[in-house]
Amino acid sequence: MAFRILITESISNEGIQRLQETPNVIVELRSNLDFKDLTAIIHQFDALIVRSQTQVTREIIEPATNLKIIGRAGVGVDNIDLDAATENGILVVNAPNGNTNSAAEHTMAMLMALSRNIPQAYHALKQNKWDRKQYIGVELKDKTLGIIGLGRIGAEVAYRARGQRMNVIAYDPFLTKEKASKMGIEYGSIQAVLQSADFITVHTPLLKETKHLLNRDAFERMKPGVQIINCARGGIIDEDALYEAIISKKVVGAALDVLEEEPFLQHKLLELPEVIATPHLGASTIEAQENVAVDVCQDILRYIHGGVVRNPVNLPSLDKEFYRKIEPYFHLGEKLGEFLIYLADESPEEITISYAGDITSYELSPLSRKIIKGILKRHLGTHVNEINALYLANRKDIQIHESKTSTKKGFSNLITVELKTKSTKRNVSGTLLNGLGARIVKIDHFSVDVTPKGHIIVIHHTDQPGVIGKMGSLLANHDINIATMQVDRSDIGGDAIMMLKVDKHVEEVVLNKLMMLEDIHYVRAIDL
Numbered sequence: 001m002a003f004r005i006l007i008t009e010s011i012s013n014e015g016i017q018r019l020q021e022t023p024n025v026i027v028e029l030r031s032n033l034d035f036k037d038l039t040a041i042i043h044q045f046d047a048l049i050v051r052s053q054t055q056v057t058r059e060i061i062e063p064a065t066n067l068k069i070i071g072r073a074g075v076g077v078d079n080i081d082l083d084a085a086t087e088n089g090i091l092v093v094n095a096p097n098g099n100t101n102s103a104a105e106h107t108m109a110m111l112m113a114l115s116r117n118i119p120q121a122y123h124a125l126k127q128n129k130w131d132r133k134q135y136i137g138v139e140l141k142d143k144t145l146g147i148i149g150l151g152r153i154g155a156e157v158a159y160r161a162r163g164q165r166m167n168v169i170a171y172d173p174f175l176t177k178e179k180a181s182k183m184g185i186e187y188g189s190i191q192a193v194l195q196s197a198d199f200i201t202v203h204t205p206l207l208k209e210t211k212h213l214l215n216r217d218a219f220e221r222m223k224p225g226v227q228i229i230n231c232a233r234g235g236i237i238d239e240d241a242l243y244e245a246i247i248s249k250k251v252v253g254a255a256l257d258v259l260e261e262e263p264f265l266q267h268k269l270l271e272l273p274e275v276i277a278t279p280h281l282g283a284s285t286i287e288a289q290e291n292v293a294v295d296v297c298q299d300i301l302r303y304i305h306g307g308v309v310r311n312p313v314n315l316p317s318l319d320k321e322f323y324r325k326i327e328p329y330f331h332l333g334e335k336l337g338e339f340l341i342y343l344a345d346e347s348p349e350e351i352t353i354s355y356a357g358d359i360t361s362y363e364l365s366p367l368s369r370k371i372i373k374g375i376l377k378r379h380l381g382t383h384v385n386e387i388n389a390l391y392l393a394n395r396k397d398i399q400i401h402e403s404k405t406s407t408k409k410g411f412s413n414l415i416t417v418e419l420k421t422k423s424t425k426r427n428v429s430g431t432l433l434n435g436l437g438a439r440i441v442k443i444d445h446f447s448v449d450v451t452p453k454g455h456i457i458v459i460h461h462t463d464q465p466g467v468i469g470k471m472g473s474l475l476a477n478h479d480i481n482i483a484t485m486q487v488d489r490s491d492i493g494g495d496a497i498m499m500l501k502v503d504k505h506v507e508e509v510v511l512n513k514l515m516m517l518e519d520i521h522y523v524r525a526i527d528l
């Protein structure tokens with residue numbers, strides 16, 4: 001079946017072509033869809049690529065029954081309902097690096113246009129007005145630029161502002177005094193930035209915590225005559241508060257590339273002569289658009305080809321080398337989960353994953369997601385994946401615990417998964433044996449050595465002469481061939497376990513007959 005990709009906004013051909021050249025991939029470009037159209041057709045697509053103007057809300061995501069990946073050709077993902085995507089097992093990727101330069105350059109262009117009234121003067125000239133007095137500006141040199149959010153773009157703006165011989169003070173929760181001093185800028189609290197800056201530029205994402213970060217209270221703390229730049233996201237600035245601050249002359253200029261609602265036309269801020277604006281052009285350069293389109297399309301292709309995506313938004317990001325090393329454990333972990341859930345008779349309440357030995361030198365959360373996926377998929381089906389496994393476990397009130405010890409427990413690496421239900425605890429351990437691949441090496445307190453693959457029968461019995469013979473004859477009578485067999489016991493005549501690899505699926509009727517045999521207490525058929 002072809003992999004169908006819907007692109008709802010204009011993105012560079014450099015990216016689209018790579019998709020179109022891929023066999024079995026169908027690309028549809030539909031930049032004129034409204035919300036209703038998109039909701040009606042989204043179920044036909046495996047992937048969706050957007051920029052900032054398509055609102056990918058829960059109402060779009062829920063009917064998207066075939067959607068596997070959403071690509072954002074740019075940085076901000078505030079137009080995508082990430083919770084809804086995660087809950088529905090849809091991977092979201094973005095292109096965080098491709099437009100940094102362009103956004104920083106646009107911020108500088110806005111800063112310079114603002115300080116010298118360039119748009120206003122140009123506008124007057126176009127109307128045949130030669131007015132040199134009204135458009136007198138201020139120099140940037142020796143003025144203080146306050147930067148709120150010193151990530152990729154904020155940092156690039158800081159370097160450029162230093163080039164303009166400005167003093168820079170920045171606030172970011174991840175900024176340290178040492179890092180600031182290495183960059184030749186001052187580290188400040190948000191209050192210090194608000195109080196000391198002549199120009200303030202915001203470069204945070206739009207989050208719950210940054211919504212209306214510049215509000216009435218913030219404007220009150222600023223220096224009289226301050227000027228504001230927003231080339232990040234509408235919503236970071238409270239627009240009513242900015243309007244009032246301009247009317248009261250506290251703020252003497254604002255340069256806005258973004259507003260809370262886009263497209264923005266006939267906005268009251270645009271009526272003020274102190275406000276200059278562009279229609280969300282921060283990333284609109286040929287270079288940035290090529291970069292982000294190529295980045296996002298390459299990630300979609302990596303996804304299609306089963307590779308590691310570079311810029312996941314709702315999954316931990318994996319480096320290629322790390323992925324190569326951990327991939328064999330992914331297979332083992334998922335199989336351990338699938339195996340263990342067959343042993344449980346009741347619904348899982350707690351899953352405890354313990355890692356021991358060499359494996360603990362890796363970041364293991366992606367592996368834990370695989371194990372949980374393995375456990376949940378027996379009852380929740382193929383809908384479970386590594387993106388929504390934790391969310392679904394949480395929704396089912398299953399507690400997850402994880403522990404690690406570098407001490408080796410009989411094997412160079414060992415993964416033990418314990419499943420607690422209302423009345424029992426079952427556990428299974430597995431390892432990767434050098435050169436031999438994955439093995440299940442322990443079930444509860446019994447030692448075994450089984451490849452987690454194919455048809456397996458697990459039998460608990462009492463260690464008595466003749467049990468194995470009776471069981472073998474019964475299977476032979478049903479034409480079931482035993483490929484390998486493992487037995488372990490706690491002590492002579494005590495509890496024992498049998499693990500049989502057989503050549504075909506074992507029907508319920510055969511399992512019931514096995515259960516009727518004397519000294520056999522428990523039988524499970526597991527298909528891995």
Ligand SMILES: NC(=O)c1ccc[n+]([C@@H]2O[C@H](COP(=O)([O-])OP(=O)(O)OC[C@H]3O[C@@H](n4cnc5c(N)ncnc54)[C@H](O)[C@@H]3O)[C@@H](O)[C@H]2O)c1
Nearest residue numbers: 075076103149150151152153172203204205231232282283
């Ligand atoms: N106008 C445009 O066309 C355009 C183009 C590119 C990016 N953007 C927007 O710019 C923003 C930043 O992009 P980036 O690539 O630099 O992202 P980034 O993730 O590299 O940087 C964001 C920074 O904000 C900081 N931050 C978060 N909460 C904060 C808070 N409460 N106070 C101070 N700092 C806080 C983070 O620690 C981080 O360092 C995004 O919203 C993005 O959408 C706009």
Ligand SMILES: O=C(O)[C@H](O)COP(=O)(O)O
Nearest residue numbers: 051052053074075076283
């Ligand atoms: O977050 C971003 O990358 C920018 O806001 C660019 O948005 P755009 O792709 O709609 O130009």
